[in-house]
Amino acid sequence: MGTTFDETEIDSALSDLIAGEKAWAQTSLRRRRELLDEIHTRTGRFAADWVRAARTWKGLDEDSPLVGEEWISGPMTLLQATAALSATLTALEQGRSPLDGRALTAAPGGRVAVPILPLDVYDRLLLSGFRGEVWLRPGVDADTARRRAGLAQLDPTATAGIGAILGAGNITSIPPLDALYELYAHNRVVALKLNPITDPLFTVLEMIFAPLIELGVLRILTGGVDTGGYLVRHPDVAHVHMTGSAHTHDAIVWGPGPAGQERKSDKRPLLDKPITSELGGVSPTIVVPGEWSDADLRFQAEHVATQRLHNGGYNCVATQAVVLSANWPQKEKFLAELRTAIDKAPQRPAYYPGSDNRVADAAAAYPDAQRLGPGQRRLLVENLPQTETPLLRTEYFAPVLGVVELPHGGGEFLQHAVDFANTELTGTLGVNVIAHPSTIKRLGVAFDDAIERLRYGAIAVNAWTALAFLAPRASWGAYPGHTIDDVQSGIGVVHNAFLLDDVERTVVSGPFRPAPRSLVHGELALSPKPPWFITNATAAATGRKLTEFYASGNPARLPGVFVSAFRG
Known part of the structure; x- marks a missing residue:
């Protein structure tokens, strides 16, 4: 679909949504749940069409294993989300908290942790050895968490106007998930403008979301920058949510170019309404030194390569900086395995606009960087400076990976690595920590304290933070506290199918080794190599x-x- 909605068509869509808001206010919890169930059914019906459209514009062959990325991060993710939201609506419909029957636990720093993985027998079978919980902000007790869970669905008649969403152009489930969160977490009807890259999904999404479109609470629009600008500044729009870069966010809030910079300096926003956002950043992976086998080194190198190269490197939470101990005796072996994993990763087109230019920019900044992979279009920059260097400040959104070595060992390394991640890197969306189980056990409370000190919205231990994106009840967004004039990785959260209030972060963990090696070494995990691995x-x-x-x-x-x- 290459059609651009003009201003008259946008006006008409917003007029429909004004009427739709009244219909949404009168829609019972039961009917809202039924709508989710209908969308779930329709997602399954049109899943193959969804994947076919995505792999076509991403240039993937029909028989490529990489098509698995489109199944998992596309329709599968939406199926899980609609089922989880439906369960939340069922509880509210029955007068219960969505957290009833869930054992809330204590997290470090006096926080409450809400378990989100595993929650049922299928989680335990399909994600054996993986765990996840949402940490609430300090000072929120368990009773308060239960009472507030449900957000806007605690009073479904109190609608909040029209929310305009500027959809992402990389992961195909992001726009539909954002639309559901606006409707169910905030009680806002939705004008969803697709990123032009994803326009081929227009028809599929209209078929999947037909029940919401017919009710008048969702309109899907297409178009470029001018369409998005007209939409977000329209007087009928009450709120804006976007996924993209901090640069795009600032152009929306303050305006483009020097005039926008001047408004930002003077704190005179051009946008006259609230905005939430998910903006990515420079995500690190901290590799804690330990005694690893050759198989461990190879597997974890593939793990890090996946964190960078999944979806071609066009993920908001793609690892861009690997943090190592300069004193780790196995450092050189690990780096050799990492070079091999990056070099041999499957070839794929650079489908996201500007990718080659961003790689060229990184190559110009680091002329000694290694060019790897087919066509030498992947960049590995070793021996990065520890501060004031572009790779730590710029989200390249391309297959560019840097390695920083800190002059510390053992537990001292981990503490310094946390400080480095918190202070030297742009963004707070996600951080990964890879550590041998015996190292975690040896560090004990010091390891737990290090995890608590990480100021990121998603933290993964021996997993990738993308798992927090996939898990429907996990929260997804930056660490709280950013503002429109220092937005970093964004403001607010999405997904969060328990509809929790006072969210601070999501913490997930996984097995250090895949099965069957995990069982041989005493890890109670049956999960093989995860299906999101590029290998x-x-x-x-x-x-x-x-x-x-x-x-x-x-x-x-x-x-x-x-x-x-x-x-x-």
Whole structure:
């Protein structure tokens, strides 16, 4: 779909939403839940069309294992989200808190932790060894958490106007998930403008969201910068949410160019309404030194390569800086494995606009960087300065990875690495920590304290923070506290299917080794190499089978999932 909505069509869509807001206010919790169930069914029905559209514009061959990324981060993610939101609405409909029956626990620093993974037998089977919880802000007790869970659905008649969403152009589930969050967390009807990259999804999303479109609470628009600018500044729009870069955010809030910079300096925003955002940044992976086997070194190098190169490197939470101990005896072996993993990762087109230019910019800033992979279009920059260098300040949104070495060992390294991540890197969306189980055990409370001190909206221990994106009840967004004049990785959260208030961060963890090595070394985890790994040979088949399972809920589909996953 290449059509651009003109101003008259946008005016008409917003007029429809003004009427739709009245309909939404009169829509019962039961009907709101039924709408989610209908969208769930329709997502399963049109999942293959969704994936076909995405792989076409991303230039992926039909039989490429990388198509698994489109199944997993596209329709599968929306299926999980609609099911989780439906469960929350069921509880509220019955007069219960969405957290009833959930054992809330204590997190470091006097916080309350809400478990979000695993929650049922299917989580335990499909994500064996993975864990996750949402930490609430300090001072929020368990009773308050239960009472506030539900957000705007605690008073569904109190609607909040029209929310304009500027959709992402990379991960295809982001725009529909954002639309659901506006409707259900904030009680705002939605004008969703797709990023032009994702325009081929227009028809698929209209078919999936037909129940909400027919009710008049959702309109999907297409167009470029002018369309988005007209939409967000329209007097009928009460709130704006966007996914993208801090540069785009500032152009919306303050205006483009020197005039915008002047307004920002004078604190005179051009945008006259609230804005929330998810903006990415320079995400680090901290590799804690320990005694690793050759298989551990190879697997974790593939893990880091995946964190950088998944979806071609066009992820807001893609790792851009690896933080190592200069004194780690296995440092050189790990770096050799990392170079190999990056170099041998599957070839794919640079589909996101400007990617090659951003790689060229990084190459100009670091002329000694290693060029790896097919066509030498991937950049690895070793021996980065520890401060005031572009790679630590600029989100390249391209296959560029830097390595910083800190002159510390053991627990001292981890404490300094946390300080480095908190103070030297732009953004607070996600941080990964990789550590051998015996190292974690040895560090004990010091390790827990280090995790608490990380100021990031998502923290992954022996996992990738993308798991927090995929888990429907996890919160997703920057660490709280950013403002429109220092936006970093954004303001507010999304996903959060429990509809929790007072969210601070999500913490996820996974097994250090895949099965069966995990079992041999005493980790109670049956998960093989995760299907989101770029080296997973059966990722496409596994992703499709997982999507079919979440669409149907039929346990008879699970053996096929397991067979495919273990062959990966």
